[in-house]
Amino acid sequence: MKAEIIAVGTELLLGQIVNTNARYLSQGLAALGIDVFFQTVVGDNTARIRQSIDTARSRADLLLFTGGLGPTMDDLTKDVLADYLGRGMVVHEPTLRTIEEMHLSRGSAMVESNRRMANLIEGSAPLENTVGSAVGCAILQDGTRYVLLPGPPMEMTAMFEGAATRWLMAELGEGEPLHSRILRFAGIGESRLEKELMDLIESQSDPTIAPYAKEGEVAIRLSSKSADEAAALERIENTAELIRARVGAHLYAEEDISLEEAVLRQLRVRRMRVSVAESCTGGLLAELITGVPGSSGEFLGGIVTYTNTMKNKLLGIPMEQLEGAGAPGAVSESTAALMARRIAETTGSDWGVSITGVAGPGTSEGKPVGLVHIGVARKGGEADVFTLNTGGSRDMIRIRAAKLALYRLWLKLADC
């Protein structure tokens, strides 16, 4: 079954809200084994909604609408589709009674427009709304299936997971559900990863291998459609094994978690804690780590030293290390090592991670933009230093440096 998701609402076209419904339904349909080939957004306008239905019918056999089921004049979806299908409108009595009772219990007068939410396209199956008032509809006509869901995400998700999924499963009969697994990689770029796996990607059809870029990271989704779950999972595992054999060193998770979350989990298991000292990333590394809820158990603190004086004052890096004739300078392997050791000592963390480099736009100490040194030190031990030479904008250099620091710490943790 080929589906198209049609979100109806001028607020989407004005950019007032983000179309999170389309994302949710895409995932939900994929889980039912239904392919989504298009998502469309159209405003609250009769002619253009009709046009969307025409277009969608020509390329899909399931049209899922969200939005436009409410009480106001702007809510057109049911009326337009009924008219399009040459059907009348009937009242869904249970919904009407619920709306009436709600008004009675609130002691509020029922406006005529509230009744519209109980309307049902003639001949359609009602989809119960367990969260709000407007009833949904599902109908099959001339080989095309139409499912109408409300726009507010809480109502939409409840109706999709409940009545709509039951209706779709019945329509699908013995459909083939989709099974999939996410592999997440760090320390490798999207093109490098794809090159390493090129022949697999090109030759593989079951499971499909889909690489995609996350911010500063790369992920791969392996998907297989089958009624036989065990067989599908085995095919996925076999392909995952081929991928592991080639780029396993970069594979940090086989579920959809960020690198910082993977690092925090490693720390948690080992009852270890980390602190960070940043120069060119200016707080980004600390911000990524603390973006994970519950990170305060494993993250103690961070120091952002944006000048040499601060590196000296807050981290105790000797000035003769940083400045003067023959000094290695702030952007150097030895400064990265010192920063990593000093932040671990100062905070009493098990691990200290440091980043010092040139994020641009200008060079620094005669060193090129994109040169970054990363230090990883275990408390009381020496620091390992890794060097990154990268291109791109200031933002790209910063995110790559922060992610590489996390990756290097992750490797260390996996090893201890």
Next chain:
Amino acid sequence: MKAEIIAVGTELLLGQIVNTNARYLSQGLAALGIDVFFQTVVGDNTARIRQSIDTARSRADLLLFTGGLGPTMDDLTKDVLADYLGRGMVVHEPTLRTIEEMHLSRGSAMVESNRRMANLIEGSAPLENTVGSAVGCAILQDGTRYVLLPGPPMEMTAMFEGAATRWLMAELGEGEPLHSRILRFAGIGESRLEKELMDLIESQSDPTIAPYAKEGEVAIRLSSKSADEAAALERIENTAELIRARVGAHLYAEEDISLEEAVLRQLRVRRMRVSVAESCTGGLLAELITGVPGSSGEFLGGIVTYTNTMKNKLLGIPMEQLEGAGAPGAVSESTAALMARRIAETTGSDWGVSITGVAGPGTSEGKPVGLVHIGVARKGGEADVFTLNTGGSRDMIRIRAAKLALYRLWLKLADC
């Protein structure tokens, strides 16, 4: 001009990511006075991308694509459109040189696929990518305009605000050039701002008043189409004056700069420097400030203290202030004040800014999620403390807190 936004990417159809690009571009086009009638999402598939172009051409005269400009085999947008338009592909030499130089400086081998990012549809205008590698294209053929932008949001927004807006303005300007001014606001939400200006927004047609949300901030674009530049600018100034009279206290810039950049400029003029101490924002404030190129002149450093012990160790906050019976606690006005004063003292900055609060998901010290205290202290002086009570996700609370801290510092600076 009627626009359709076409986002290309199977990851969108699988629900792996949310189409935030469509929202951003809808707002950006509205600000340029361009109506968006449809948004479409299509996968990485030649036939279906062609079909989308066909459909969109029949109902819009500007097609804005995002995604599919990258180096991999999945990145099809340029090739499909070139083929659709019956045009060849040429190499954009400046982009190719940049890519080559990037690989040279990194010492990494250039993969053949990287060259694809320098491809340009024959006869199109190149759109410079200031953040990533892939060049964008803009072209007019048979009355339809096509603009190709990259998919990664950072690259896409930079290209849209830069080269694409310039190209669109020139296209729009045939006959009547568009004049516009950006007003940027802080310390006020989008709905509040819109409510304050509702009657102006509804009654005004020249200039148009288009509010749009930036990350944690709000902006308004005033636009007027006219061959008479002086008259248009006068109308814009008159409307700006009406807006200033109502919400002038929140207006931090009349050009498109971020709040952190406005703060850094204020500091620069006064030859002053700032340091920050963060708890719940975990480095975000430092990261925002250091995201501005050249910030090292005015930003000395930051300390992220994510536990009470660290607040004590790194900032010298007494433990009896933080813990124990009757202690104000880490999330308190007095701790915010102390943190601001201590970071200014420790670093020798003219200003110290602090943030301590509850970003969630759980409460802390029995204090509710969304409660944040912000301290702003002048060196040697007392700290002023401001309190935020906000809702939303962990990320929203963090960005609002960081932006409010910047706004409070900006007000102090404007006053001294």
